Amino acid sequence: MAEEVPFDFLHMEMINFVFNPPDDSKKEVKTEEGMTTLESLGFRVGQGLVERLTKDCPRFKDELDTMKFICKDFWTSVYKKQIDNLRTNHQGVYVLQDNKFRLLTQISIGKQYIEIAPRFLSFTCGLIRGALSNLGITSVVTAEVITMPACKFQIQIPRT
Amino acid sequence: MAEEVPFDFLHMEMINFVFNPPDDSKKEVKTEEGMTTLESLGFRVGQGLVERLTKDCPRFKDELDTMKFICKDFWTSVYKKQIDNLRTNHQGVYVLQDNKFRLLTQISIGKQYIEIAPRFLSFTCGLIRGALSNLGITSVVTAEVITMPACKFQIQIPRT
Numbered sequence: 001m002a003e004e005v006p007f008d009f010l011h012m013e014m015i016n017f018v019f020n021p022p023d024d025s026k027k028e029v030k031t032e033e034g035m036t037t038l039e040s041l042g043f044r045v046g047q048g049l050v051e052r053l054t055k056d057c058p059r060f061k062d063e064l065d066t067m068k069f070i071c072k073d074f075w076t077s078v079y080k081k082q083i084d085n086l087r088t089n090h091q092g093v094y095v096l097q098d099n100k101f102r103l104l105t106q107i108s109i110g111k112q113y114i115e116i117a118p119r120f121l122s123f124t125c126g127l128i129r130g131a132l133s134n135l136g137i138t139s140v141v142t143a144e145v146i147t148m149p150a151c152k153f154q155i156q157i158p159r160t
Numbered sequence: 161m162a163e164e165v166p167f168d169f170l171h172m173e174m175i176n177f178v179f180n181p182p183d184d185s186k187k188e189v190k191t192e193e194g195m196t197t198l199e200s201l202g203f204r205v206g207q208g209l210v211e212r213l214t215k216d217c218p219r220f221k222d223e224l225d226t227m228k229f230i231c232k233d234f235w236t237s238v239y240k241k242q243i244d245n246l247r248t249n250h251q252g253v254y255v256l257q258d259n260k261f262r263l264l265t266q267i268s269i270g271k272q273y274i275e276i277a278p279r280f281l282s283f284t285c286g287l288i289r290g291a292l293s294n295l296g297i298t299s300v301v302t303a304e305v306i307t308m309p310a311c312k313f314q315i316q317i318p319r320t
Contacts, residue, residue, distance in 0.1 A: 005212055044173050
């Protein structure tokens, strides 16, 4: 447990901070606004991480090869496990399924947190988008909770 | 490197976010205000972490015993190394020295970041205070950069 937990707790407090800023103004943060903030935080972390991880890597063969790297090496470096399932329509859409997504496990007991579960995916959407961006792939990443702690990340790569 | 870096990057982006909020208001965040925010974030992370870490621990003998736990187990779980030096005046003041503090290593090349280095210690001050608080010890924690990446954390426990 030791090495994983600090990241999880920090992630959780960041969500808390984004949605409940310690401002005097007591302004309410809209769900969408907060999720955008978390996404952009994740984007920058993803950029930084992938730069480190691929420092000594040869160039990836193609898009699918890059996705496999995200599912294996990249995911393992952050979440200590691989993506369980990768699907693609071979037209620029990839679906990554994690059957036990670490950032959801803490809130997966009972159904009380199901409404705020999407907040726990935004950072990671950004993380993927940032990583891909630094590998030269522009994408749109969305996420969906299946049955907690399982979830799916969908990556769309616009064909130009 | 793999397991340490996500936490470090997240920590760095959190500092960035706290000091440069993506608000329309473009309000300037005062150094002290931002550091207080980071400290309280760290406080809650410290509380959560220490709860997990001490779940199956016997009760600590005394204050010094608790400090040794912070310097060894707690520090290792977050920063992958122990505190290098622990000193005390036996009157409620403890000084923890880390000669290669992980959150400073990224900004330790050259002297360009020396001014903002204290921002990289606030979270950890809170982390220590939160951990101690959950172990029943009320404290005041301050930090000081020595020569980057070395730094000192001073814990003061008010005698009642």
